[in-house]
Structures are given as structure tokens and as C-alpha cells.
Amino acid sequence: MNDLTLRQQKVLGLIIRTYINTAQPVGSKALLEANDLGVSSATIRNEMAALEELGYLTHPHTSAGRVPTDKGYRFFVERLIGDVELPLTEQNTIRHQFHQAKLEMSQWMQLASAVLARSARSAAIVTAPKVEQPRLRHLELISTQSQLVLMVVVFQGGTVRQRMLSLREPMDQNALSQTATKFNSLCAGLDVAGVRNRMADASDFENDVIKLLTDLMASNDAVPLNEVYRDGLTEVLQEPEFTRRSDANAIVTAMEQPTFLIDVLSSPVGTVQVVIGGEGRWRELSACSMVIARYGIEGFATGALGVLGPTRMPYGRAISTVRYVADLMSDLVSDLYGD
């Protein structure tokens, strides 16, 4: 895999960079004009042919310039761009924006998606941090209509969720409050199992509450895709690769139902994943690349964020922005939920 000469690496890098900028197949002559390589176009052509032979480039057709393959992009990402950091000025701009925002997770997520979209010329997705092992902090039961109760649950860490509960027989607000108080005094700080345990001798109604609570804590796992912020779809659809209807649909669908995020959630926090051309796993995303990271505090509360764009993506910017924003969001999570 590493049997590329230095010059081949240089040529490959230049082709990819040029192609990323222009979206046009890169010819030997054009490449030579823009960069001083000290060799003739014929030599470049030879190198190009060699790179094609090795699978890093292709031809759309005989008389066109070269275009990177997924393998080419992969090499580019892993060997050629290195660990780029976001320029300090941009870091500051972003950090500044985050400090401007109200101290609220939803605002941060929105901001993060906006920053990602602008910076990486791609569509951005940010999911809310999800608490891993929810522990009860506070519970409220609010009587609404005769037989209906609104249950509001605050988990340790500040996540709030709500559900309706229908009663078997009418209860007044007083009785409800009593039950809530009982839960709060007995079960604060406990997880699902703990609550079940502590409330072993529960009344029918209390059991209903426990059931709903359990359901809520468990379903926490199942809805990672519920609270999702998106941005930049319109812009990315302007890119020439999405002229083809099917490719445009693929990315719109992917943004609507970002199922691919589920796979990402198994990676550790802090690493930035680059998936090029769907990588076999997502056939319909063969024209797309994504740069994704998990953020938050491992084992406690984590979310995912990243960008989705054409394979011809500014990987350097994308990777460094995703990493920076992920780190920033991790800091914010630990500020918000930190112990």
C-alpha cells in the first residue's frame, strides 16, 4: 500500500486538491501549469497512469483528466493531510460564537451544526448528548384531565422527559403529589433497577409509574435520533455531483433519517471517523463521504456530530472542524452535566 514514490504522492495530492476545488477532472497539462513540478507533462502522465494502475485514480473516459477513486481519497486522508489543526483565528471565531450563545444545549447544537456546515461545505448533523445510564433526579405528576396525568422526569445530568399516564381510577392532585414526593425521597439518584428494588412493595398506581419510568429510561437508548439538528442541506445540494437526481435523493434521505449514525455510535469519543464513498456499508451513499465524531463524556453522556457531503469533500477542513467542534461540545457537556 505504501509503495508510492514521493513524487507519486505529491502528484496524487495535487490532483486531489485540485479536483476538490474545481470539481473538474484534472489533466496533466493543467496540473503542470498551476504547480511548478520541475518535470514535463509526459512524466506526469506516466505517473498518473501508474497511479491509475494502482487504483488511486480513474478516468471518466479516455479523453478526460484524472479523478480520485475512493482509495485515492483514503490515502489522501490518512497519509497526505496529516493532523491539521483549525487555524487559530477560526478557533477563536467559533469559540466566541459559542460563548455568545445562551447556556442551553439546544442552542449549542444548532450553532455546532451551523459551524460545521459552513466550514466543511457540507451538510451537518448534530445529535443531542444522550445520558447512558439514566438516574432519577426528580419526578413530578401533574393532573391534567380526569383520568390523565402528565409525568415529568428530570434525570441526573439534567435531561428532562415527559410522558402521559392514564389512570385506572380518578386521583386528585394531592394524591399525585404524595406519590411523587415518595418517589423523590426514596429513589433520587437510583437507576432503573434501583427504583424497582426500592419500590418493591408498590401500589398499583405506583407500579404504573414505575413501568412508565422504566420504559422511559430504557427507550432512552432507542431514540438517539430524536433530537437532531441539521444544517447546510440546501448548500450541499448545489454541488455539481448532486445534479444526478438519485444522488441528490440519497443525501436528502440520509439527512432525513440518518441511520448511519447508529453505526458510528460504537466508536470511542475523541476519534474522528472518515467514511469515504459509503465504504460498502451504505450503498446508496456511494457518492458521499462523511466525517463524524462522538462527543461528550464516555460512559456518561455522549452524542454524535459530523458532516455529510460529496466524496469530493474538503477533508482537511472537515476533519479539523469536526474535531474542534466535537472537543468544544465535549467541554460544554462536562460543564453542563459534569459532576
Next chain:
Amino acid sequence: MNDLTLRQQKVLGLIIRTYINTAQPVGSKALLEANDLGVSSATIRNEMAALEELGYLTHPHTSAGRVPTDKGYRFFVERLIGDVELPLTEQNTIRHQFHQAKLEMSQWMQLASAVLARSARSAAIVTAPKVEQPRLRHLELISTQSQLVLMVVVFQGGTVRQRMLSLREPMDQNALSQTATKFNSLCAGLDVAGVRNRMADASDFENDVIKLLTDLMASNDAVPLNEVYRDGLTEVLQEPEFTRRSDANAIVTAMEQPTFLIDVLSSPVGTVQVVIGGEGRWRELSACSMVIARYGIEGFATGALGVLGPTRMPYGRAISTVRYVADLMSDLVSDLYGD
């Protein structure tokens, strides 16, 4: 405006219905073959010419069939389809789905958007019901890090919101809880002004809390577009009118930032608005129509929902589905938040 003969109305209706199904300009001959009109194609042509003269139809070009204008659609919607109700079987299906779902607003919204999108062959948007005049129900202050406090506010009606608050000097959880208890006992059931009033002699910290609370209650107005559910964008983009890049972009942008909903929020609950071809107000949506309604309880908690699609929209289905789902959601809101 009503100077159309009965036959003209019939012809107009048939043309529009045909065009809605086929997306192809409708010729006199084709129209005659599909429907038994008892007259010849020449007569139809005369009627078509008259309808065009009156502004209800156009020609893409000389040798093409007729296509409805926005005025034509408008007449169709207001005079020709009448008050269609959704078929009972569909009503039942939808109602059944809603009862299957967990008793949670977010699930209902998601479901509503799915139902709307499927039924009206359009993209659907559903915004969360927004409480009009928020009154405090319960407040919690949770210490996270040294100088940071998470404030969770439950409003009357069950809306829950959260914000961070940075302290000027450290406070422990006990002190925080005390403050929260004070607010809860003194201010439950009050609106912004009431809280300010009751807490006239507040400490510095309490004033910070009040400030944040005020901010939260006020900003409630400003973020109607925060919690929004969408569906069906992918499908609607398949429609032939969105082959043109610019039109596709228009609808994607509109779905990303549904600013047009703001205007809708002034209409009364219960009426279904039909906006055809942007109606001058939204120039970029000239190729789109929308069918929108507000739902909820007037003056207490309302949201908006509707569909966005090509002007060639199945208006009958769209209107009846939007109305039915809006009514359903209104019922659910009054179940949830009802007094």
C-alpha cells in the same frame, strides 16, 4: 369571477384533476377519451380557449395541452372540491396509529408529519404546540460545577425548558434547593409579571433566577420554529416539477427554515389555509403550494402543521388530511394540557 358556465367548470375541474394525476399538459383529445362529455373535442377546445382567456389555464407552448394557472387552482380549491371529508377508513387508520403511540407529544408530532406526508404526497411540517402565556409550575436548580447551575422549569401545561446559570459566587446544592423551594411555594401558577411582583425583595441570586426565568418565558415567543418535525421531503423531490434545480432548492430551503410558518401563526385555529404558488408573498415558492392549519387551544397552546408540495398538489386529500390531523392534534393537546 363566477362567470363560468357549468360546462366550463366541469371542463376546468377535469383538466385540473387529470393534470394533478399525470403531470402532463392536458389536450382536448385526451380529455375526451378519458371522460364522456357528450361533446366533441372542438367544443372542448373552444371552452379551453375561453378558460385561458379568463386566466384559469395556460399553454406551456402552442402545441401543448393546457395547464392550470394559480387562479385555476384557486377556483378549483374554493368552488369545485367542496368540503371533502377524509374517508372513514382512513380516519380510523390514522386514529388507530395515534392511539398506538406512546402518550407523548413528540411521538404524536412525528406521527402527524408522517401521516401528512404519506397522504398528501407532499412534504410535511409539524411544530410543537407553544404555550401562549406561560405560568410557572415548578422550578429546579441543580448544581453541576462549581459556578454553574442547571435550571429546569416546568410550566403550567407541562412544557419543560432548561437553561444554565452561572453563579457570581459558589453555592452548594442545599442553598440552591432552598431558593427553588421558595420560588415554588411563592410563585406557582404565576406568569412573568406575577413572579416579578411576588419576588419584589429578591436577593442578587434570586434576581438572576428571575431574569433567566423572564428571558425563558419571553423567548418562548421567539422560538416557534425550534421544535419542528418534518417528513416526506425525499418523496416530494421526486415529483417532476422539482427537476429544475432552483425549484428543488427552494423547497429544501423552505423545509429547512420554514419562515413562512410565522405568517400562518396569525390565522385562527380550525381553519385550513391554502396558499397556492406562494401567492406573491413568497416569491421563491412560486412553484409550490401549501396547506396549513393551526391546531391546539386558542389563547392557550397552539402549534402549526401542514404540507408543502408542488402547485400540482392533490388538494382534496391535502385539505381533508390537514384538517383531520389538526383536529386530532387539537384533541390531544386538550387532553395533555387541558384544564
Next chain:
DNA sequence: CGTTAGCACTCGTATTATTCGACTGCTAAC
């Protein structure tokens, strides 16, 4: 042996010409 100039060849894109056919609009007859 790597490099380079030169040149024939390929093939997609753009351009132009041509045909085809659906539909209209008109006229004259019913």
C-alpha cells in the same frame, strides 16, 4: 533508465439540422 517532445487517436460535449407528432386555432358546414 528515467525523461521528454511529438503526434495520432479517443471520446464526450456542443452545435446544428432534421424529423416527428401532439395539439391548437380557424374555417366552413351542420
Next chain:
DNA sequence: GTTAGCAGTCGAATAATACGAGTGCTAACG
């Protein structure tokens, strides 16, 4: 008022052509 018939129109589809960017090969060069 309605209808048959027909000339006329204009977009869409098809074919023919020219253009040119870029390759790949070969032979010469240092």
C-alpha cells in the same frame, strides 16, 4: 352553438458534425 377537417406551430427526440481536451505511445535524448 356545435362539429369535422385541416393547416400551422413548436417542442422533443434523433442524427450528423465539428471541436478540443487529454491520453498513450513511440522514439529520441542526456
